[in-house]
Amino acid sequence: MLDENQKNTINDALKIISDLYQREPLLATSPELVKQFCQLHLGYLEHEVFGVLFLDNRHQLIKYSALFRGTINGAAVYPREISKEALFANAAAVILTHNHPSGICEPSEADKRITVRLVEALGLFDIRVLDHIIASNQSTMSFAEHGLL
Numbered sequence: 001m002l003d004e005n006q007k008n009t010i011n012d013a014l015k016i017i018s019d020l021y022q023r024e025p026l027l028a029t030s031p032e033l034v035k036q037f038c039q040l041h042l043g044y045l046e047h048e049v050f051g052v053l054f055l056d057n058r059h060q061l062i063k064y065s066a067l068f069r070g071t072i073n074g075a076a077v078y079p080r081e082i083s084k085e086a087l088f089a090n091a092a093a094v095i096l097t098h099n100h101p102s103g104i105c106e107p108s109e110a111d112k113r114i115t116v117r118l119v120e121a122l123g124l125f126d127i128r129v130l131d132h133i134i135a136s137n138q139s140t141m142s143f144a145e146h147g148l149l
Contacts, residue, residue, distance in 0.1 A: 042099035
């Protein structure tokens with residue numbers, strides 16, 4: 001369990017890192033940067049969080065939002081809310097991400113199903129889902145790299 005000072009230090013570091021990544025064309029530079037970004041933001045958490053990286057048409061980061069918080073083994077995800085945020089951000093593409101506090105980044109059937117639902121929902125607005133990254137404190141897993149998108 002993190003104390004308040006540790007949480008503040010982590011939040012300050014994440015703000016600095018987010019500012020740096022906003023100046024980089026994430027996918028044009030390296031999918032590894034995306035995985036590092038996701039691991040830094042989510043890998044240390046003890047509960048599941050589902051977030052979205054909203055990207056412009058040059059794949060530069062517009063913003064990152066942690067949209068849903070869950071328990072140690074799941075989080076409810078609502079395609080409607082992600083679609084609203086993507087439209088509000090004027091995103092051309094998104095990268096989905098969530099963490100597995102267990103440390104095992106193997107996608108569950110629920111992970112696969114929500115990814116398909118989000119691809120379909122966002123596709124209605126011509127917003128591309130470029131990847132879905134699962135992160136833990138030990139590793140990351142990319143749906144795109146494993147042919148799951």
